[in-house]
Amino acid sequence: MTLKTGLLATGSALVLFGLAVSAQAQTQTPTADSHDAVSEVVVTAQRLNEARQSIEPSLGASTYTVTNAMIQAQPGGDNQQLNQVVLQLPGVVQDSFGQIHVRDDHNGIQYRINGVILPEGISVFGQTLSPRLVDRLDLITGALPAQYGLQTAGIIDVTTKSGLENGGVASIYGGSHGTYEPSIEYGGHSGNTNFYVSGEFRRTQLGIESPDGSNTPAHDRADEGNLFVYIDHTIGASDRISFIGGYSNDRFQIPNTPGLQPSLGLNVNGITNSPSDLLNETQREITGYAIGSWLHDGGNYTVQTSLFSRYSTLDFRPSADLGDLLYTGISQNALKRDTAFGLQTEGVYKLTPDHTLRGGIIIQGERATSDTASQVLPTDDTGAQTSNVPETILDNGGKTQFTYSVYLQDEWKLLSNLTLNYGLRGDVLNSYRNESQLSPRANLVWIPLPGATIHAGYARYFNPPPFELVASPTVAKFQNTTAASEVTADTVPKAERQNYYDIGGEQKLLHGRLTLGVDVWYRKSQNLIDEGQFGAPIILTPFNYEKGLIFGQEFTANYSEGPLTLYANFTHERAQGKDIDSSQFNFSAADLAYISRNYIYLDHDQTYTGSAGGSYLIRDGAIGGTRVGFDMLYGSGLRRDQDLPDGSSVPNGAHVASYVTVNLTASHHFDLPYAGHVDVRFDVVNVANKIYEIRDGTGVGVGAPQFGAGRGFFGGISKTF
Template sequence: MKLKIGLLAAVSALGCVTTAVAQVDPATPQSSQVKPGPAAVGASPPAGAVSEVVVTAQRLNAARLAIEPSLGASTYTVNNAAIQALPGGDDQPLNDVILQLPGVVQDSFGQFHVRDDHNGIQYRINGTILPEGISVFGQTLSPRLVDSLSLITGALPAQYGLETAGIIDVTTKSGLKNGGAISLYGGSHGTYEPSLVYGGSGGGTNFFVSAEFKRTQLGIESPDGSSTPDHDRADEGNVFVYADHILTQQDRVSFIGGYSDDRFQIPDTPGLGPANGFAVGSVTDYPSTLLNETQRETTGFAIGSWLHDQGPFTVQTSVFSRYSTLDFRPSPVGDLLYTGIAQNAFKRDVALGVQTEGVYRVTPAHTLRGGIIIQGDRGTSDTVSQVLPVLPDGTTGTTPVLIADNGGKTEYTYSVYLQDEWKLLSKLTLNYGLRGDDVNGYRDEKQLSPRVNLVWLPTPQTTLHAGYARYFNPPPFELVGTETVSKFQNTTGASTLTQDTTPFAERQQYYDIGGEQKLLDRRLTLGVDVFYRQSHNLIDEGQFGAPIILTPFNYLRGIIFGQEFTANYTQGPLSAYFSFTHQRAQGKDIDSSQFSFDPAELAYIARNYIYLDHDQTYTGSAGATYLIRDGVIGGTRFGFDLLYGSGLRRDQTAADGTDIPNGDHVASYLTANLTASHHFDLPLTGVVDVRVDVVNVGDKLYEIRDGTGVGVGAPQFGARRGVFGGITKSF
């Protein structure tokens, strides 16, 4: 049973607790569990044939979901209707949707953190892994393609590995009903966003496509708190394609593809000037408003899958690939004067893999699941840096010199797992398994990882769970630095330290316990979840240098723990939700990528546990929506959402003058967003939807980062008040 709790819509759910048993009862034939859906508007087949296609498609979807239910993990799900009801709807970035889920912390550059882990996010589309890319700002996936989205976290079953802080599991729209929509959205910060979606079905083939383009003058967070910063334009475009074809009642093939091309200006902070005393030729002054740094990110992915469902046995085999690039262009003279280095950085990553997973219902009490995943990954890095020479007498030259530093590496990953869902009693399920991972890249590391989860339903309204997982998390291969530190000696680009240990894989012991209770005839759901994690070689990431490229490093020891509380209420046209999380993340002794750090900082961390830079002690979200169903304004929906954060970490100076890395935090904040929409269905115009959204209603000025902290590059402020409107015409 996957719990799905209402989020901003009476028809949807934003969840609180756990998956108690498999989504599809293995003791019951799947064909008897799927009710016929609405008939698709097929162009040529007779109505009966179309209905049969729809029913077969739904049954195969259920069979695919049964391969990898998140038994015992904490699962929070939101569907497309709920996304539409959020301020911004389909026009907001996907990460803004995810920020409303429990335990998710907002960061700069559009990043988010799940349960105080810096990265560790794995995306899956229709059950298939989407390899990591190297984008920083760009959003590869759009809410428009989402039929439902789940965040799966906690003590995960054995099918999930390598990135385990959170699984973003996306089920795409499939086009079972012909139709589409064209939309135009825009408003503050010079924002406009046209988009198009269309889906259809004919014979045994279904398809769905979406395309969008967004231009805004607030592409990256403001570095000075201004509403629309200088030099901050972003142009973002992406397309998505889904198609499947039913071969027989038991077999289906499908294709998923997408491409995004995102271009960003790096915003300038007015009123600054060079302070290092450098000169480039005769130039010593350079107003900060003339800086012209840019970054372009592209990503393309393709997934081909074959699904076979034969009675008690279901298997899906997928071939997946992903291509991504990041191209940073400096402001040559300005960067040299401000930082002593102007670096053209180009990174490319190409991944290709195969994933085969299956489920076998052995008996009503035992369901076996297993899989094999093999992936190859080729990463290259080409950089050309302009630096100033440091002369023998200690002075700095004025004629730039070029340093080329290129590198590349190939990584192979092999994973295999087997697990058994054992129904000890009708209301007590034990899911236990073993996973093995072998990663051969910058390092050759491997691990066997046991997993166990126990789920108990003492009453129909109560679910309890407890779990343990051993995790193996290699550093993000595409981000591991390849810089040759020695090439920069005796230049303004030199590092104080030359030690550069290659990052290690993180190894975790993870414990999770929680429960949920339904009250008021299931209209109210309350949940709690407690987690504790011990890490060896805990992975963190930071921005070191002008290119907005994150570099992984390790803390030798790490501890992360926390508690999540959730509540959801749905009654008729009213839906409301609330979540609150307390968590803490600390690490000690940096043992890789040491050249990125100041020696005093490194020495302090070697002796003391410090908070991780992305740690936020308290995080909360809430929202509600009300749909007016009848009367003159019937079809009108009003809603709001809130986001609270106690503040990410910043450096602190103690009373004795000691600098404590990440010893303090920026100020807390609470922001509110409003939305209003109306659905028209008129004889002349057809179906038209209009909406108005107000972001940060109170125009709250708040810092996400203040420019200090381990691996923090520059200050960033949250978006100021913005008013946006949109119109969508369905056809």
């Protein structure tokens, strides 16, 4: 294993850490001939990997890279969930339900595996991808080149482990909150075929954030299983076919806030009271995906064609005792299914020494269905209950969507130190609405001095609303019931259209050991997309602000020398919207009226966000092989409603309290004579046991309070085989 130090950058890409890992196969074989054959396979595989990566460089965008070695050095290592890894990157904000926000966008994150788009699923709590399968993760954001579209807040591109080394790892990890997490990985090669598989199971009694700040919330167990498979086969020196498959099956209890009684004054079958401790809501999320790809490298050109598919379901079940009906006026079974499939063909062609052309076609189809059965109580025109016998309202529906995208761009080397990447992208949406847009993109990258890079870019974006979440209840069916909406308008969500401007730079100092970076962005949106949780099921619903403004600045620093690595990031940003012009039935008339006249902060806006961390590897002596490290998060607080003296409130006018959490880790690598390689680790999460709110239950589209996890102690052991 070869270690490289320094900032990983493409063009003007700003990269978070200073340590990267490039794995090379090391195999003990009995003959020189077999060794040469294996070496040839490895060299060919690495060359084809480089050819694939040349199709989609992030020229002019900000790219932050995490390698598997960096993940292992963090508290929790690859036993943590993927969102925890991404939270250490600049401009990424923590939210409840495991959600993350990049540069103050609510969602807008596109996941790719080995460069191939992974369609968005329905899951709210679950993490479809595990850090365990990651060889390298790139977060690409800013003014993106033309190959990236439809979800543009950030591109999370995962390069998977590929099995160039024969062997596996079995591990067990666990600790506080009843956490128990066994896992196994295995990879290898046979002839021209490489493979890698991983599987894990995670059980915890803190599956979703605590609603009351306790370390052991009632009714909060989660069981999460995850499988992943990668196989590739090299055909000659220029072609490779590959398959990627994954499956996750996650079950969650919805945690209860103890000691509450219903406050709506409803009567259900003669029952008016029901302790909140006895509520038994659950949610199950299943996702499966498959990707088949063919890669051809023709020397001065490379083409990759992929077929991809994804199936996901979300099944919310309320308390069987109709306790939800007493608390919220509705008890709803909700089952959502979504199936996506598509074709992605992209290529790069070296036209001249100064011009490199890239282009692609992406076609995606998607079918979503929603089946709900709601128990409600009848009311009169004044809203007064007229019967204590629940009524059942069935509201089922389905829709098919297609998106068509094409792009062409040119990387033009104007001077030896000046590059212009310009292009045009076209997107067509056939869905609840038929919309389209041509989107120009341009990025200029200048290297004025050795170690210094400056970039500036503009991008026009076209972002459809998340199709799998758009289906809404038929508002008229719920009139004169306890689930009636105050507002009956229900405009279908629209595609967001953005003008995005970005400028930034980086400077390497101390012979490359220290790298400083800054990036500034400004975004003006029409029909800005946001999402909220408005009903009892934990399912997010998209809506639009007619106008949106988002801007911010990122500052990054990293230092790497020998066994020591350090990094720090700080972001200031602001996101505001005005006039809600879709899905209006989810809001009160007073909120709609206020927001129609005033810009308000978006509920997921956090003014200041910071992260930092580091690790040190002790190489020699009695404790040689020991690594110690830390990471930390700072947030100034997500938005909440601001209460006014007259009893009214300003939507999202205030924020919850700021917080800082620090995590510690220590691990040791043993080379045992008879047991082989064994690694042990010990992690402490939230060392100071900081009790902090992520949400307080108020704000636009905010459901219930959620608190961050308290102090936890975890340990694990893993063995190679």
